[in-house]
């Protein structure tokens with residue numbers, strides 16, 4: 453299958469948008485927006501939405517198992533003793549994310565087993581290793597800067613003839629990182645090598661994805677940021693050396709993840725990705741044919757919700773820097789869910805007495821389920837209506853096979869209670885006529 457160009461991320465367990473509706477309706481909604489790839493975010497490997505996966509694949513949509521590299525939002529599946537794997541951050545963190553040390557051999561072994569087990573159980577088309585970076589922006593002053601665990605310290609000392617890593621707390625310490633540029637440079641190198649080694653192990657090591665599932669394409673995520681030298685910045689701050697990852701790990705594709713200082717901006721121009729061109733060049737310098745994609749955040753915060761128009765301009769800007777594929781976090785966070793009124797985008801006869809309407813978004817089941825909202829010309833009696841997410845099935849009196857019917861839909865609303873943020877009122881389709 454060619455590398456899918458129009459992708460989107462979904463987490464079927466996030467919020468209410470995907471609940472109380474069929475997997476078919478979720479897949480059909482993504483299909484009518486012409487997505488051909490879905491990165492399904494799995495926060496808990498023991499809870500994969502198989503029906504949604506199957507419904508997407510039935511529509512020829514490529515589905516990637518998308519797993520976090522540097523930790524977990526959900527510790528449910530972690531085995532006894534996992535606490536030993538935790539990264540040591542510069543300050544204790546309590547932000548709902550459990551960071552796990554890329555240098556811990558038990559974490560690596562477990563992660564490889566987990567990935568292999570999920571890929572054995574579910575028919576995914578590919579794998580995305582999302583966020584394998586070392587934390588955190590803007591660098592050593594960040595409270596979450598890591599990893600300063602004993603294992604990382606001793607590995608550093610082994611590599612550099614007994615030297616101790618820089619000090620990151622005490623400014624008066626002789627090894628304080630700002631005072632010791634050579635030592636700090638070694639530390640930056642150490643983090644970058646550790647990060648590359650971690651990915652190399654997950655993909656190419658014993659029990660890695662290439663050994664257990666050699667046919668599945670693996671995409672590795674690298675952070676991207678609008679900085680004077682983004683290649684150097686993500687290497688220094690996050691230990692992500694895009695050229696070395698390309699050279700040593702040989703992923704099937706690289707996804708550039710828009711870093712939060714960029715995506716949080718309310719008025720971010722959709723061509724902001726032009727600032728990421730040096731990262732594209734650095735990757736292609738070692739792998740000229742490397743498939744690449746850019747991930748944009750389209751609404752994690754109220755001020756950064758993006759419209760379809762913005763998304764189309766973003767895709768165009770990606771093509772202009774030589775990146776053919778895009779993905780979006782997360783489908784139901786986009787501005788269109790808050791701004792676009794419902795609209796029927798497909799109307800088909802499923803049988804002599806069934807009409808299927810596919811809408812652009814999830815509907816309010818009450819208004820969409822009322823017979824008075826639908827009028828056929830020539831007249832046709834509606835016996836029953838089923839509303840399922842963005843799908844409406846009208847069970848009618850028998851239709852004439854050769855006759856065309858005009859169906860007028862009026863006053864059908866969407867469902868604000870299913871939105872991520874309940875800050876905007878329902879939107880209503882005032883009147884639309886379709887031919888069936």
Ligand SMILES: [Zn+2]
Pocket residue numbers: 539540553554555556599600601602603604
């Ligand atoms: Zn560590």
